[in-house]
Amino acid sequence: MDPISQETNNGKGELITFTYSSTITLGLIFLPYISETEIRSAWLKVVLAVFPYFLLMYLINKVIKKHGEQDILGLFKQKSYKIFYYPVVLYLLFGTFYASLTGTKSLSIIVQTYLLQDTDQAVIIVAFLLVAFLGLLYGIRTITRMLVLSFLLEVAIVFSLSFIILSEDFRWINLAPVFSTDILTFGRSILSDMSRYGGVVTLLAFLPYVNKSVNIFKATSLGLLLVMYSYFVVCFTALGIFGFEQAMNFLSPATALIQATSARTGILERMDLFFLSIWIMSFYKIALIHFWFGTFLMNRIIKVKPKREWIHVCIFVALIAAISLSTPSLINFSWEPFNLNTLFYSLVVPMILVSYLLIRSKKGAGTGGDM
Amino acid sequence: MGTCKKTVFCVLLISLICLTGCNTDSKEIDERTIIVGMGIDKNEEGQFIVSIQVPVIVSGGQQGGEEGLVSEFETLSSTHNTVWEAIANLEAQTPTILFFGQLKSIMIGERLAKEGIEQVMDVLDRRAPLSNDVLLLVVREKGEVREFLKNETQLVNLPALYIDRFFTAEQKLSRTDDVKLFEYRRDRNMISNAATIPLAFYDINTVIEDMAVFKNGKMEGELIGKEAGISGLLKERKMENINYTVTIEGEGRSLEASIRANMDLSYSFTETNPVKIHLEATGKGELVHLETHKDRASEETIDELHKKLEENIKKDIDNTITKMKGINVEPWLIGHRIWSKNYAYFETLNWNETGWKDAQIDVNVNVEMEQTGQRILPEKIKLGR
Numbered sequence: 001m002d003p004i005s006q007e008t009n010n011g012k013g014e015l016i017t018f019t020y021s022s023t024i025t026l027g028l029i030f031l032p033y034i035s036e037t038e039i040r041s042a043w044l045k046v047v048l049a050v051f052p053y054f055l056l057m058y059l060i061n062k063v064i065k066k067h068g069e070q071d072i073l074g075l076f077k078q079k080s081y082k083i084f085y086y087p088v089v090l091y092l093l094f095g096t097f098y099a100s101l102t103g104t105k106s107l108s109i110i111v112q113t114y115l116l117q118d119t120d121q122a123v124i125i126v127a128f129l130l131v132a133f134l135g136l137l138y139g140i141r142t143i144t145r146m147l148v149l150s151f152l153l154e155v156a157i158v159f160s161l162s163f164i165i166l167s168e169d170f171r172w173i174n175l176a177p178v179f180s181t182d183i184l185t186f187g188r189s190i191l192s193d194m195s196r197y198g199g200v201v202t203l204l205a206f207l208p209y210v211n212k213s214v215n216i217f218k219a220t221s222l223g224l225l226l227v228m229y230s231y232f233v234v235c236f237t238a239l240g241i242f243g244f245e246q247a248m249n250f251l252s253p254a255t256a257l258i259q260a261t262s263a264r265t266g267i268l269e270r271m272d273l274f275f276l277s278i279w280i281m282s283f284y285k286i287a288l289i290h291f292w293f294g295t296f297l298m299n300r301i302i303k304v305k306p307k308r309e310w311i312h313v314c315i316f317v318a319l320i321a322a323i324s325l326s327t328p329s330l331i332n333f334s335w336e337p338f339n340l341n342t343l344f345y346s347l348v349v350p351m352i353l354v355s356y357l358l359i360r361s362k363k364g365a366g367t368g369g370d371m
Numbered sequence: 372m373g374t375c376k377k378t379v380f381c382v383l384l385i386s387l388i389c390l391t392g393c394n395t396d397s398k399e400i401d402e403r404t405i406i407v408g409m410g411i412d413k414n415e416e417g418q419f420i421v422s423i424q425v426p427v428i429v430s431g432g433q434q435g436g437e438e439g440l441v442s443e444f445e446t447l448s449s450t451h452n453t454v455w456e457a458i459a460n461l462e463a464q465t466p467t468i469l470f471f472g473q474l475k476s477i478m479i480g481e482r483l484a485k486e487g488i489e490q491v492m493d494v495l496d497r498r499a500p501l502s503n504d505v506l507l508l509v510v511r512e513k514g515e516v517r518e519f520l521k522n523e524t525q526l527v528n529l530p531a532l533y534i535d536r537f538f539t540a541e542q543k544l545s546r547t548d549d550v551k552l553f554e555y556r557r558d559r560n561m562i563s564n565a566a567t568i569p570l571a572f573y574d575i576n577t578v579i580e581d582m583a584v585f586k587n588g589k590m591e592g593e594l595i596g597k598e599a600g601i602s603g604l605l606k607e608r609k610m611e612n613i614n615y616t617v618t619i620e621g622e623g624r625s626l627e628a629s630i631r632a633n634m635d636l637s638y639s640f641t642e643t644n645p646v647k648i649h650l651e652a653t654g655k656g657e658l659v660h661l662e663t664h665k666d667r668a669s670e671e672t673i674d675e676l677h678k679k680l681e682e683n684i685k686k687d688i689d690n691t692i693t694k695m696k697g698i699n700v701e702p703w704l705i706g707h708r709i710w711s712k713n714y715a716y717f718e719t720l721n722w723n724e725t726g727w728k729d730a731q732i733d734v735n736v737n738v739e740m741e742q743t744g745q746r747i748l749p750e751k752i753k754l755g756r
Binding site: 134177243246259 | 554
């Protein structure tokens with residue numbers, strides 16, 4: 001099994017923070033509506049869509065308890081054949097790359113729209129990737145510290161949005177009807193929304209760095225609950241304040257909400273821009289997590305010595321930069337294949353993987369593992 | 372990897388510093404023309420007239436000269452076939468770039484409002500620097516929008532700021548109400564496609580009262596005076612501090628009484644075709660004036676006041692509803708409530724064509740007198756000498 005770094009001292013707090021940060025940003029920026037076709041009750045969808053991920057966390061916890069090992073990918077390598085292991089890791093790498101690429105492109109649109117209207121998207125992407133690259137060189141320990149640093153601030157902002165329900169602008173009538181489609185359409189819609197929680201797949205790489213005494217299921221569930229509540233609040237308040245037709249057209253409903261409800265006084269005339277700068281920090285966090293996950297997977301395919309890990313970082317970031325800069329902006333981007341792929345790589349594949357590990361006995365390694 | 376990291380770090384840091392220098396968005400405040408108010412209207416040839424109000428930093432008069440003679444703002448105008456081109460022309464008239472991030476209010480000319488404001492709204496919606504809580508206002512046709520923007524008032528230096536201050540102070544006159552960009556858009560998207568925007572004009576002073584009524588982006592009518600307050604009651608289901616003066620019979624002569632009321636409203640409907648809508652308005656009143664101190668607010672007088680007040684409020688509600696039925700616009704979310712509760716039934720009503728016009732609405736008003744005076748109680752009877 002691959003030697004895991006000695007930095008396995010991350011506790012419960014770090015695990016909750018990592019779970020929250022790994023998935024919140026993209027979901028929030030494009031909340032409540034991310035597809036071309038939408039239904040009114042996005043707030044209900046995000047609540048229901050989290051349950052399969054609870055199940056995944058439960059199964060991961062069972063696997064860890066059964067095999068006494070927190071490195072799920074390492075365990076899979078040990079218990080299966082190369083012919084299965086490498087395609088799975090390669091697919092996870094592809095999914096992470098696709099998500100990272102979409103995230104980078106989305107960031108450039110958000111920044112250009114709200115902050116730097118006259119700046120070329122290429123400049124925004126290069127500046128963003130350079131800083132992220134630097135962060136990656138310092139490894140997961142530094143990244144985790146950064147996540148913990150801004151976690152409380154981010155949660156406080158999202159939770160403060162809950163009070164919008166009490167404002168005069170919030171109209172309960174905008175929420176009705178709760179069920180405006182048939183069950184099949186509603187179900188399909190939930191499937192597309194599950195991709196919002198897709199970032200938690202990165203936990204597969206983070207869990208080996210968590211202290212063995214931590215209850216994985218409890219901590220990750222709490223992180224997921226926080227994410228779910230954050231999504232719910234933004235969806236619910238955006239619908240109540242703006243109505244369905246307006247909310248579904250916003251590039252960033254969370255920013256629009258803060259614009260519409262914040263008091264405009266004194267120095268903080270444009271509070272929304274202040275909040276936006278916090279979202280930019282969130283973009284860095286999610287980018288660092290996903291880029292790091294990507295390099296982790298690359299290391300599982302082509303193993304390098306710790307002091308040579310920067311080569312993977314360079315390759316991953318350079319590829320993101322090259323493709324981001326050479327492809328057109330995300331205008332009329334088709335979210336459906338992206339959502340389907342995210343759902344598959346973040347839920348279906350890990351679910352199959354952990355189910356397989358659950359049915360495998362504790363002892364008796366597969367014949368293909370090259371330990 | 373220590374040396375390598377340091378090298379990479381230094382190279383990247385230098386690159387980042389260079390990048391910030393190349394940033395075209397890096398504009399200092401003196402390179403920006405901050406727009407606080409914008410007016411949009413149409414001329415007789417159908418071209419858009421766009422006016423902007425820009426604050427000018429002045430010392431308040433030259434040294435030794437008369438104080439206060441220097442205007443603290445400048446109003447610029449441009450005419451073009453499209454709004455965006457007119458804005459571009461305005462930029463050509465200023466030495467710096469136009470910055471809409473501090474825009475407080477947008478004034479729309481009545482002529483443009485009657486022709487339709489959808490085209491203007493699209494430009495406003497797409498531009499991110501412009502906040503979605505900008506206030507909207509329709510300027511009456513008797514004056515031009517650009518002239519309205521130029522009018523100085525003694526109370527607040529910049530006309531655009533006057534509007535912002537007026538609505539921020541939440542003047543509880545029940546004669547108008549603020550409407551922000553996102554609120555207009557939200558109401559226009561409701562099932563009746565109707566929204567309201569406050570009306571204003573300049574006549575010695577800036578006057579903001581009454582509401583313009585829009586359907587599908589076109590101004591179709593007005594709600595004048597108390598109708599605007601009643602409209603607020605019908606839409607938001609509550610109205611605060613509406614004033615009524617009624618005349619009642621008391622002590623052998625006519626008495627004039629002023630009452631201030633806070634009202635709440637509840638809706639219900641019966642699923643018939645046409646729909647029967649029941650409105651239940653309940654509220655609490657406060658006697659603020661009863662002709663003279665000598666006139667006592669006796670039980671009979673209070674009863675009489677109840678009746679008169681309820682009659683007046685009911686009459687105003689009926690009149691306001693009839694007025695809106697006359698132009699077939701329903702700006703109070705009544706149709707939306709039916710739509711959200713029973714869609715199948717709503718579909719049978721043909722709401723926007725005939726459903727609203729034919730709706731049978733019965734209004735029931737119930738007001739309770741809560742106070743007969745806050746500072747004095749003139750009803751007390753003196754005993755002895």
